[in-house]
Amino acid sequence: xxxxxxxxxxxxxxxxxxxxxxxxxxxxxxxxxxxxxxxxxxxxxxxxxxxxxxxxxxxxxxxxxxxxxxxxxxxxxxxxxxxxxxxxxxxxxxxxxxxxxxxxxxxxxxxxxxxxxxxxxxxxxxxxxxxxxxxxxxxxxxxxxxxxxxxxxxxxxxxxxxxxxxxxxxxxxxxxxxxxxxxxxxxxxxxxxxxxxxxxxxxxxxxxxxxxxxxxxxxxxxxxxxxxxxxxxxxxxxxxxxxxxxx
Amino acid sequence: xxxxxxxxxxxxxxxxxxxxxxxxxxxxxxxxxxxxxxxxxxxxxxxxxxxxxxxxxxxxxxxxxxxxxxxxxxxxxxxxxxxxxxxxxxxxxxxxxxxxxxxxxxxxxxxxxxxxxxxxxxxxxxxxxxxxxxxxxxxxxxxxxxxxxxxxxxxxxxxxxxxxxxxxxxxxxxxxxxxxxxxxxxxxxxxxxxxxxxxxxxxxxxxxxxxxxxxxxxxxxxxxxxxxxxxxxxxxxxxxxxxxxxxxxxx
Numbered sequence: 001x002x003x004x005x006x007x008x009x010x011x012x013x014x015x016x017x018x019x020x021x022x023x024x025x026x027x028x029x030x031x032x033x034x035x036x037x038x039x040x041x042x043x044x045x046x047x048x049x050x051x052x053x054x055x056x057x058x059x060x061x062x063x064x065x066x067x068x069x070x071x072x073x074x075x076x077x078x079x080x081x082x083x084x085x086x087x088x089x090x091x092x093x094x095x096x097x098x099x100x101x102x103x104x105x106x107x108x109x110x111x112x113x114x115x116x117x118x119x120x121x122x123x124x125x126x127x128x129x130x131x132x133x134x135x136x137x138x139x140x141x142x143x144x145x146x147x148x149x150x151x152x153x154x155x156x157x158x159x160x161x162x163x164x165x166x167x168x169x170x171x172x173x174x175x176x177x178x179x180x181x182x183x184x185x186x187x188x189x190x191x192x193x194x195x196x197x198x199x200x201x202x203x204x205x206x207x208x209x210x211x212x213x214x215x216x217x218x219x220x221x222x223x224x225x226x227x228x229x230x231x232x233x234x235x236x237x238x239x240x241x242x243x244x245x246x247x
Numbered sequence: 248x249x250x251x252x253x254x255x256x257x258x259x260x261x262x263x264x265x266x267x268x269x270x271x272x273x274x275x276x277x278x279x280x281x282x283x284x285x286x287x288x289x290x291x292x293x294x295x296x297x298x299x300x301x302x303x304x305x306x307x308x309x310x311x312x313x314x315x316x317x318x319x320x321x322x323x324x325x326x327x328x329x330x331x332x333x334x335x336x337x338x339x340x341x342x343x344x345x346x347x348x349x350x351x352x353x354x355x356x357x358x359x360x361x362x363x364x365x366x367x368x369x370x371x372x373x374x375x376x377x378x379x380x381x382x383x384x385x386x387x388x389x390x391x392x393x394x395x396x397x398x399x400x401x402x403x404x405x406x407x408x409x410x411x412x413x414x415x416x417x418x419x420x421x422x423x424x425x426x427x428x429x430x431x432x433x434x435x436x437x438x439x440x441x442x443x444x445x446x447x448x449x450x451x452x453x454x455x456x457x458x459x460x461x462x463x464x465x466x467x468x469x470x471x472x473x474x475x476x477x478x479x480x481x482x483x484x485x486x487x488x489x490x491x492x493x494x495x496x497x498x
Contacts, residue, residue, distance in 0.1 A: 006371070019371055211364075212281035212361055229460070236457065
């Protein structure tokens with residue numbers, strides 16, 4: 001495959017960036033999108049040009065490290081992570097525009113790399129369960145109904161890649177926060193901190209500069225793990241309950 | 248091709264990069280969150296949904312003729328008597344609607360500004376293929392509806408403007424004179440299309456914001472309810488102007 005790539009280049013956070021155009025040839029359709037970028041980087045290296053910086057880690061779709069805006073879609077045209085997107089999803093001669101996640105809460109560090117520390121800080125505000133140390137309790141000591149366990153597990157598949165924020169016209173992280181709220185709120189261990197969790201995580205979400213949710217649904221369509229919009233309803237309901245409880 | 252800088256270095260409030268604890272919120276309050284604003288929008292929006300349903304029903308009285316329509320208009324003033332004073336019910340309604348409007352619009356303005364600030368550097372290419380057109384029309388459509396409401400009140404309530412220059416003291420005749428004017432009917436039909444779109448997304452969105460759509464089935468039900476109610480309300484409102492212009496409803 002022969003491709004024209006229009007890629008966002010930005011030397012560092014403080015310097016203005018711009019779209020640069022590159023040509024790559026002999027791209028196999030079995031390559032992943034990141035492998036295609038690796039090929040381009042080798043080409044740039046041999047030409048003495050600075051290679052393009054992008055995030056990646058496991059390259060098997062489970063770590064949430066990679067994430068690019070490809071032709072206006074978070075993680076590209078398939079419902080998967082960028083590392084699991086293959087070049088067979090594109091056609092020979094295509095022009096592909098590649099941009100970093102765009103949100104003021106996710107500042108660009110270099111080229112296609114953004115700082116998603118905002119997500120970590122939201123998690124720090126309650127995306128966990130406080131447990132005193134000691135011997136591990138028996139696994140069956142706390143019964144969990146199957147439906148609740150399933151829903152918690154589905155919500156827990158969120159890998160925090162940020163595609164929801166990137167695809168949201170409001171730059172909202174509601175799907176991410178909703179996934180964490182649902183995951184922990186479905187389980188008995190999550191009940192003790194349920195009210196303070198939602199209030200603090202949403203306050204941090206707002207503080208980081210993410211936008212409000214308008215329930216349009218671009219996030220769930222872009223989510224590589226298919227987290228449904230239900231979790232945002234759950235987030236709202238937990239917030240209503242917290243307000244009723246006087247938080 | 249040049250683009251504005253993505254980050255204004257050092258300008259991000261109190262954020263210290265990579266020192267996570269420095270930016271954690273203290274004394275967070277639920278009622279100051281974006282979700283609280285959304286809940287206010289949902290509740291005030293539901294007041295309007297109830298109102299437009301009742302208003303649409305009242306308008307259809309035009310099909311029953313001059314006397315039935317004007318009697319209905321008079322009954323609205325007598326509603327609740329003798330427990331309420333004359334026009335008492337209408338004034339309660341007006342106050343509730345005005346408060347809802349102020350809440351709905353001010354929450355929308357705050358959230359709109361937040362959303363603009365959340366992404367100051369735009370994408371070169373951005374597709375929104377997975378959301379309805381109506382959902383992207385909420386803000387500008389809402390603004391259109393606000394302008395329409397101002398005109399509508401001048402037309403029929405506060406100013407009573409008869410565009411044909413006739414009398415304004417007879418509600419039915421004012422209605423027929425207004426919609427007998429093609430351009431005015433066109434404005435109203437456009438506004439009803441906007442209202443339909445606003446309701447189509449707004450009704451389901453309010454259910455979601457109030458936390459009532461926690462599974463796939465309830466979400467589908469809320470979306471269907473939104474669409475059906477939007478068609479009924481916008482369609483019901485449109486019938487009267489169309490039938491006046493067609494000469495079916497006459498003086």
